[in-house]
Every structure is written in C-alpha cells, then in structure tokens.
C-alpha cells in the first residue's frame with residue numbers, strides 16, 4: 001500500500017501518522033521525492049482501513065499495490081534510485097550518467113587482472129569486474145581461482161583504486177566478500193532465495209542478473225527478496241534470455257530496460273557480452289543500451305581473448321574497449337539531448 005502525502009503537510013502530523021501505521025504491524029518506508037512524499041507500507045496491510053487513512057487532511061491518496069513486488073515498485077518510490085558504490089577515489093553512482101563495468105570473465109593471474117584493470121580504468125571504466133567463483137556448465141571446465149581469485153582482484157583494486165565487482169555463488173562464501181564493493185548474483189543464482197535472503201542482510205550494492213529463463217516480474221521478485229531484508233542497493237542487469245535463436249548465445253531483451261524503468265525505481269544495466277557471446281556484437285548492443293536509457297553496461301575485457309580461460313570469444317581487447325567507451329558515450333549524449341527536445 002502507498003500513502004501519498006499532500007505537499008506542505010504538517011511535519012508533526014506526518015510523524016504521528018507514521019507512528020500509527022507502525023502500530024498496525026507494517027513497516028513504513030518514507031520516500032521524500034522531489035515533488036511528493038510517499039509512504040510505502042510493507043507487510044500485512046489487511047488491518048489498515050484505507051478510507052480512514054484517505055480521510056486524513058495530510059493525505060492526498062491511498063493506493064494498494066497490486067503487484068507482488070512492493071519495495072522494488074516504482075509506485076512505492078517514484079524517484080529513480082541511485083546506487084552509491086563507496087570508493088576511496090570518489091564514490092561511483094550507478095544511476096547518474098552512464099557507468100562502465102569492465103574486466104575479464106575470470107581472474108586468471110595477478111599480471112592479467114592488474115593489466116586489464118589499468119587498461120579499463122584508462123579507457124574510462126568506473127568499476128572493475130572479474131570472476132573468482134565461476135558458474136560453469138561443465139564440472140570439468142575452469143572453475144575460477146575462487147578465494148585466490150578474490151585476493152588477486154583485491155590486489156588490482158589496490159593498484160588502481162577501482163571498486164570491484166565479483167560473483168557470489170554460495171552464502172557460505174560471504175566472509176570472503178568483505179572487501180568486495182559490489183556483489184554480483186549471476187543468472188543461474190537469480191532464484192537462489194536463501195542466497196538472496198543472506199544478501200538482504202548486508203548493505204553492499206548487489207548486481208542482480210536476470211536468469212536465463214526468467215520473466216521481468218521474477219527478476220523484480222528476486223530484488224524484492226534482497227530488499228525485504230533491508231538492503232535497497234540493487235542494480236538490475238539484463239544479460240540475455242534463452243530463446244529459439246542460435247545465432248547469438250542468448251537473446252538480448254533490450255525492451256527489458258524501459259519496462260523495468262516503468263515498473264521499478266532501481267537502476268538497470270545491460271551485459272552485452274553474455275547476451276550475445278560474440279565480441280563483434282558487443283559494441284552495437286552497448287550502443288543500444290545507451291540509447292534506450294540503461295544506466296550502464298558491463299563488458300568483458302581480456303588482454304588476450306584468444307587464450308582466455310573463459311568466454312574469450314565474447315571478450316573485447318583493451319583497445320576495442322577504449323574505442324567502445326567513446327562510441328557508447330556519443331550515443332548516450334545524443335540520447336540525452338533527444339530526450340530534452
């Protein structure tokens with residue numbers, strides 16, 4: 001349920017209303033928007049009499065939220081959420097401008113991750129990605145360097161000052177992620193509800209990828225799991241879904257960006273690398289992301305794609321990435337200008 005408060009409502013009466021609502025067994029989320037204050041009520045709202053609340057003179061309207069996702073719902077929080085990634089070199093804000101997250105699929109060695117980190121930083125990436133725990137289809141394929149991989153990623157963070165993003169596959173590994181800046185939940189774990197609940201108890205930004213065969217509503221329900229635990233720092237990521245098409249690794253659902261923006265206040269990024277599986281398709285899809293209003297992209301970059309231990313065919317070289325950043329930013333600026341017309 002959302003309670004929309006009238007502009008210039010008396011502060012004391014608003015506090016009284018919030019206190020009253022809390023006594024009704026719901027939690028109250030106050031969203032102070034640019035134009036409106038909205039109270040979002042989460043929990044069992046069946047005891048609350050809509051007409052009584054709607055009749056109060058500080059209340060403009062009361063609406064029930066029919067969608068099963070509440071905290072992630074745009075009705076609950078009309079303004080866009082900006083996720084802040086704290087960093088010693090200046091916080092990164094996902095949702096302001098256009099962000100680039102870049103790095104190899106897998107961390108392979110100290111030289112590799114530091115060299116890629118330096119290149120992507122120079123090219124304009126704000127965040128460094130690198131997989132340590134890798135979800136591979138085959139148990140015989142390279143599984144990632146696991147905890148050693150995280151140590152190397154932390155070395156790259158120290159060397160470049162870039163905040164880091166890496167994937168968690170099991171809640172029991174959470175201690176290893178203490179100095180990781182953004183925790184990624186991969187496509188295969190989007191509905192690992194026990195993991196999502198644990199992440200809800202942290203306050204770390206979570207990069208939540210859409211599952212291979214999950215709907216947009218299911219993605220938002222997974223975000224809701226994390227938010228229900230009190231962690232609202234979520235970045236949604238569209239990374240392609242399974243369809244009958246075989247020319248690309250997955251099918252990038254670019255329309256998920258405006259659809260998610262309509263339904264939710266959370267920032268949305270695109271991963272063109274896993275969506276397409278081919279390095280030649282990364283730039284056009286990243287440009288499409290910038291044109292359709294995504295808040296950023298996550299791109300796989302490898303110093304030697306031909307010899308990468310994982311996902312070489314979809315990885316850009318540092319030079320290709322540098323050129324892609326410039327082109328994608330041209331599209332982003334043009335799209336922003338077009339929207340002002």
Ligand code: PEP
Nearest residue numbers: 131186187188209239274
């Ligand atoms: C990844 O980002 O390295 C990854 C495994 O992605 P996804 O979960 O989208 O397949």
Ligand code: MN
Nearest residue numbers: 105300310311
């Ligand atoms: Mn990969």
